[in-house]
Amino acid sequence: MTSFLSVGIDVGTTSTHLTFTRLSIGNSGTVNQSPMPVIDNREIVFQSEVHLTPLKSDGTIDAEGVFAIVQSEFENAGIKASDITIGAAIVTGETSLKRNAREVLEKLSRISGELVAVSAGPHLEAILSARGSGAVASSLQKSSTILNIDIGGGTMNLALYKNGTLLSTSCIGIGGRCLQFNTDLSLKSCTDGGIAYLRRKNMSAEIGTTYDLVQLQSVAEDIVSDVADFIIDDRKHSLLHSLPLTNPAEEYVERGQIWLSGGVPEFLIAQDLDRFAFLDMGGLLADAFASNFARNTIDYQISKNPVRATVAGAAMHSMQVSGATIDFDINYLPLRSVPLLKPFSASLSQLSDETIYRQIEASVKRFDTENKCTTFAIELPEFTPSEMRYDGLLQIAGSLASAAEKLAHLRPWILVCRQDLGMALGQSFRKRLSDCPLIIIDGVQTGDGDFIDIGKPVSLDQNNIAQTLPLVLKTLVFNQKHTSM
Amino acid sequence: MSDDFSPKNFLSDSTPARISVGRAGTRPKTDAWLRFRADHALARDAILSELRDDFVEDFVKAKGYPFIKTIVESKEEFIQFPPKGKVVSAQTLLDVKKMCPADIDVQIVVSDGLSARAVEKNISDLLPMIEDGLNLHKISFGLPIFVRYARVAVGDQLGFALNAKLVVNLIGERPGLSSSEGLSAYITFHPSPQTISSDRTVVSNIHDRGTPPVEAGAYIVKLIKTILERKVSGVQLQKLS
Numbered sequence: 069m070t071s072f073l074s075v076g077i078d079v080g081t082t083s084t085h086l087t088f089t090r091l092s093i094g095n096s097g098t099v100n101q102s103p104m105p106v107i108d109n110r111e112i113v114f115q116s117e118v119h120l121t122p123l124k125s126d127g128t129i130d131a132e133g134v135f136a137i138v139q140s141e142f143e144n145a146g147i148k149a150s151d152i153t154i155g156a157a158i159v160t161g162e163t164s165l166k167r168n169a170r171e172v173l174e175k176l177s178r179i180s181g182e183l184v185a186v187s188a189g190p191h192l193e194a195i196l197s198a199r200g201s202g203a204v205a206s207s208l209q210k211s212s213t214i215l216n217i218d219i220g221g222g223t224m225n226l227a228l229y230k231n232g233t234l235l236s237t238s239c240i241g242i243g244g245r246c247l248q249f250n251t252d253l254s255l256k257s258c259t260d261g262g263i264a265y266l267r268r269k270n271m272s273a274e275i276g277t278t279y280d281l282v283q284l285q286s287v288a289e290d291i292v293s294d295v296a297d298f299i300i301d302d303r304k305h306s307l308l309h310s311l312p313l314t315n316p317a318e319e320y321v322e323r324g325q326i327w328l329s330g331g332v333p334e335f336l337i338a339q340d341l342d343r344f345a346f347l348d349m350g351g352l353l354a355d356a357f358a359s360n361f362a363r364n365t366i367d368y369q370i371s372k373n374p375v376r377a378t379v380a381g382a383a384m385h386s387m388q389v390s391g392a393t394i395d396f397d398i399n400y401l402p403l404r405s406v407p408l409l410k411p412f413s414a415s416l417s418q419l420s421d422e423t424i425y426r427q428i429e430a431s432v433k434r435f436d437t438e439n440k441c442t443t444f445a446i447e448l449p450e451f452t453p454s455e456m457r458y459d460g461l462l463q464i465a466g467s468l469a470s471a472a473e474k475l476a477h478l479r480p481w482i483l484v485c486r487q488d489l490g491m492a493l494g495q496s497f498r499k500r501l502s503d504c505p506l507i508i509i510d511g512v513q514t515g516d517g518d519f520i521d522i523g524k525p526v527s528l529d530q531n532n533i534a535q536t537l538p539l540v541l542k543t544l545v546f547n548q549k550h551t552s553m
Numbered sequence: 554m555s556d557d558f559s560p561k562n563f564l565s566d567s568t569p570a571r572i573s574v575g576r577a578g579t580r581p582k583t584d585a586w587l588r589f590r591a592d593h594a595l596a597r598d599a600i601l602s603e604l605r606d607d608f609v610e611d612f613v614k615a616k617g618y619p620f621i622k623t624i625v626e627s628k629e630e631f632i633q634f635p636p637k638g639k640v641v642s643a644q645t646l647l648d649v650k651k652m653c654p655a656d657i658d659v660q661i662v663v664s665d666g667l668s669a670r671a672v673e674k675n676i677s678d679l680l681p682m683i684e685d686g687l688n689l690h691k692i693s694f695g696l697p698i699f700v701r702y703a704r705v706a707v708g709d710q711l712g713f714a715l716n717a718k719l720v721v722n723l724i725g726e727r728p729g730l731s732s733s734e735g736l737s738a739y740i741t742f743h744p745s746p747q748t749i750s751s752d753r754t755v756v757s758n759i760h761d762r763g764t765p766p767v768e769a770g771a772y773i774v775k776l777i778k779t780i781l782e783r784k785v786s787g788v789q790l791q792k793l794s
Contacts, residue, residue, distance in 0.1 A: 101757055102764045102772050211563060231563050393764075393772045453761070458678040461767050488764060491771035495686050502689070530793055531779050 070526050072153035072538075073113070076383025079121055079134055079172060081161030081245055082221030082331055082346065086116040086141045087376060089383040093536065095392075095528055102488075103392040103528050104511075105536040110384040114145035118331075118375055129159070131172045138176060149179050154523050154538050156382040160193050161243065162222025162259070177404075190239035192386075192542070193378060194218065194225035198234075200381030201329035201371035208232025213324025215299065218377060219332035219353065221245035222259075224295065230324070240298065241312030242291060244332045244350030247284075253344060254278045261311045262349075265290055268307060288352035292360045299326075326368040328357065329377035333370045388541070389526075391511030392534035395494025396525065400480040400505055403443065403522045405542070407435050408484070408514060410447045416464045417455050425471040432478065445482040445509075445520050451489060461489070465496030472497075472504050480505035484512055484520070514541055569731040569762070592730045599725075599733035601628055602669040604701060612677060613699050618663075619652045621645050625702035638704035646714050649698065653715055659687060659694040659777060660717035660744075664703035668725030671736045675759055675766040679723060679736065682770025690778055705739045705753070712744035719780060720744040721773065726757065734760045738773050742786035752787040754780065 071092040078085055094108035122133030142149060157176045159169040197218035198204050207214040207229040218225040224240040246262035249255060255277045258266070263273045265287050271279065294306040328336070335341055335354035343351030361368045371377055411431035416424065432444055454460045472481045481504050483493065490510030497506060507522065514520070523538035565573050574585035581589070604613075613620050624640050625631045631638055641649070653660075661683065665672055680697060687694050695715060700707055705722055712720030719742050726735040736759040741752055754776060759769040780786045783793060 102769065393768055393775075395771075456761070456765050456767060458681050458767055488768050490768070491775065492682060492765070492767035495682070495689060495771040495774065496767075498689055499685055529791070531783065531790065533775055533779050 070528065071109075072526065073147065073151050074383050074387065075147075075152050075155035076379045076381070076386070077138060077155070077157040077176060078379035078382060079129060079157070079159045079176075080220055080331070080378070081223070081243060082121060082348075082350075083375065084119045084121045084134055084137055085376065085379055086114075086138060086145075087112060087379045087383040088114040088145055088147055089380075091384065091387065093389060093526055093528070095534075103534040105389045105392045105526075105528055105534075107387070107389060112380070112383075114147065115376060116141040116144065128168045129172050131168065131175045134172055135175050135179070139179060142179070154387055154521075154540065156386040156540060158193070158196070158378070158382050160223070160225075160378060161220050162241070162245070190223065190225055191237050193223075194227040194237035194239060195234065196381030196386060197225055197329050197378040198227035198229060198327075198381070199385040200379065201327055201374065201377035203227075203327040203329075203371065204229050204232055206327075207324075214327055215324060216327045216329060216371075216377075217295075217299075218330040219243060219328065219357070220330045220378075221348070221350070224330075226299070228324075239312075240295060240308055242308070244346065244353055245348045246291070247287075247349045249344065249347045251347065252278070253347075256347070261291075264307050264310060284349070284352055285356070288349055288356040289360070291349075292353060292356040295357075296360055296364065296366070326361070326366060327371050328368060329371040329374040331375045333357075333374040336370050337374070386540050388512065388539050390509045390537040390539055391488050391490055392528055392536050393488065394490035394510055394535070394537065395497075395506060395508040396537065397480055397505045397507060398525065400507060401522060401524050401537070403482075403507075403520075405519045405521060406443050406445045406482060407441065408445045408447055408518055408520050408541075409435060410514075412449045415449050415452050415455060416467065417452065417460055419467070421467045421470045424467045425474050428471050429475060432475070442477055442479060443482065444478060445484050445522075447514055448483060448485045451485070451487055456487070456489065461492055462496050462499070465493055466500045468493075469497050469500035469504070473501060480507050482507045482509075482522075484509050484514065486511070486513055509537060509539065512539060512541075518542065571730075589730070595733045596728035596730060599668040599670045599728040600632070602665075603628060604665055604669045604672060604699070608673045609699075618697050618699055619649060620699045620701070621649060622701035623703050623707060628702070631702040635704065638702055639706035639710070641700070641707065641710060646710070649711060650714060652696065653698065654695045655715040655717075657695045657715065658692045658718050658781060660708070660712045660715050660720045661694060661697040662703075662708040662711055662720060662722045663697055663699045664705070664707060664722055664724040665701055666704065666724035666737075667727045668733055668735070671725035671728075671734045671760065672723070674734045675736045676723065678766035679759065679770045679773075682767050683721070683773055686771055686774030687777070690774065692777065692781065706748070708739065708741060709744040709746065709748045712741070713746065718743065719777060719786070721777065732758075732760055732762065735763060736760060736766070736769075738769070740773070740776055740780060740786055742780050742784060750787075752789070754786045754790055 071090050074089045074091050076087045090111045090113050091107050092109035093105050095103045096106045097104035119137050122130040124130045157173055198216035201216055203214045203216040211231050213230045216227045220243045222243045227237045228235040242261035246259045248257045255275055266273045294308045297306055298308055332350045332354050335351045336358055409431040411427040488510055490508045494508045519542040521540040525535040525537055528534040575582050623638050624642050625637045708720040708722035722739045724737055726737050737757040740754045741748055759766055
């Protein structure tokens with residue numbers, strides 16, 4: 069069996085931690101069939117301590133500090149950076165912290181092996197935490213509907229799954245750190261969300277103010293009550309709508325189970341933990357969730373190891389493997405953060421060579437106005453049955469080769485398709501254009517991925533006949549519209 | 554939405570097997586029963602099917618491929634006496650030697666096997682794909698030979714006669730209730746009368762709902778290339794490290 073080591077690094081609003089996982093690749097095809105690789109086992113090798121995320125005085129992340137934590141945890145785990153085949157580092161949570169996320173991730177990507185995916189964005193965070201909490205697996209196994217809510221310091225990430233299939237995600241810009249206190253429980257700082265909810269209760273948001281427990285509990289209950297409304301009926305307007313909030317979920321009409329993950333629900337497991345252990349609203353929010361759900365008879369459960377859900381998801385589930393009959397020029401691998409272009413809306417046989425070339429060119433220009441990038445992955449539309457026949461495929465491969473000839477500065481030429489056609493497409497492409505460095509990946513569902521990391525090939529047999537490429541699909545990391553979240 | 558995601562559809566969509574078809578009393582429901590009978594009939598028809606005249610004219614003869622048969626005289630005989638499907642007559646072998654170039658890397662054989670329909674359905678995509686790939690890698694190959702009433706081992710006799718380093722036999726698979734159009738490729742290094750089944754490397758389930766014929770073609774080329782380099786096929790190839 070082929071296996072390799074993966075690392076997940078989660079730098080959150082409140083906490084930073086790592087998980088090392090061993091992933092195994094197996095063949096789900098039958099003996100004589102062409103191989104179908106899948107990740108068939110995920111084993112946690114080492115989990116780090118949960119560290120408080122080091123911050124600088126301006127409230128941004130202390131990149132040096134995070135770097136030191138990660139380095140020391142590699143040592144604790146007894147794992148060398150060179151042992152890591154693939155990994156995902158992710159900065160999660162609140163916007164203000166994310167201002168220097170790029171700096172943090174770039175620094176981290178230098179230590180952790182060949183290929184460290186740097187990914188973030190509320191959509192991906194929600195998915196990773198739902199996968200890491202076990203909600204997705206449970207939804208698949210029991211054919212049930214589960215809403216996973218990952219409650220962190222800065223945000224709450226929601227992901228709704230049915231039968232293991234993602235229906236929607238959303239993100240609410242408030243979390244345990246909406247109010248932070250000094251050791252005497254006077255107000256140390258607060259986010260916009262914290263201020264909004266204090267004002268609604270006619271409470272002062274002035275730094276240094278002290279509150280009594282009942283007041284703070286009522287603030288927590290207000291927040292949770294609005295969150296519950298948001299979950300059950302997102303048309304109901306609340307204070308939450310004045311906060312950063314992404315694509316309100318598809319209505320959660322159909323009552324499934326709710327799973328809680330993230331740092332805040334840790335308080336529900338550790339009932340005797342001081343509710344102000346982290347000098348923020350985490351403890352009170354956790355209690356408010358429990359009592360609100362009990363009052364409304366909402367079925368919920370707390371995931372195993374809630375605070376580690378996102379990091380477990382990042383280590384174990386951010387990666388997929390390509391089909392095994394693919395075509396690639398190994399000298400160009402690995403590749404990191406290749407922009408994934410989707411230039412075509414019609415099926416390719418409908419388009420002339422010229423149109424296919426123009427659409428690729430336009431798509432490249434839209435992404436790269438300054439003409440700086442030379443590596444793009446082009447996602448092909450689904451092939452129709454006639455396009456999967458010899459003549460149809462040859463025509464399409466010819467068109468793509470002709471576009472590759474004209475766009476000679478874009479090398480290697482990378483194509484991505486969903487159906488099992490990679491090797492055939494590669495061979496037909498080479499019939500027309502033999503000396504073009506080529507990487508063709510099949511069996512991949514890109515979803516709304518914007519960038520793709522392509523690892524070095526992993527062999528499924530001793531003769532290297534069937535090889536698969538580890539892939540990480542990433543959503544936009546530093547795009548303006550996303551960082552506003 | 555709720556229909557799309559019901560456990561029944563969710564599971565039955567993941568396999569062509571007949572699961573959750575329901576029942577009426579102790580018997581299957583009528584539509585499930587009829588579908589079963591229909592699929593079984595298709596499988597039986599596939600076994601008894603012959604390569605159609607128009608396929609032979611429009612594809613085999615049009616491309617100038619030799620079309621021969623084994624010592625079997627009819628479909629019934631083919632099914633009743635399986636060993637006969639492995640042998641062509643001495644005269645046929647002489648004809649083949651006259652028509653086909655010898656001393657080649659690869660001899661391609663196409664056999665009807667247990668589903669002539671599988672050949673008709675897949676070969677026009679699979680064969681040119683393999684030919685393209687062999688040309689691309691500068692691997693020499695002779696004229697593909699089409700054989701009626703043929704089993705896998707017929708390739709050994711033909712490949713041996715033409716002194717091919719390797720023979721690949723593209724043959725109609727035994728039909729099942731899920732597909733009667735599946736094709737397999739049996740690849741044998743140094744085919745000879747001594748060849749046994751464990752010497753063969755197989756790619757099976759080549760059809761639109763399995764491995765698409767074009768993709769299988771490119772994959773078979775890669776296998777052929779590896780087998781020629783390693784000079785071994787079948788179980789021995791899997792043992793190599």
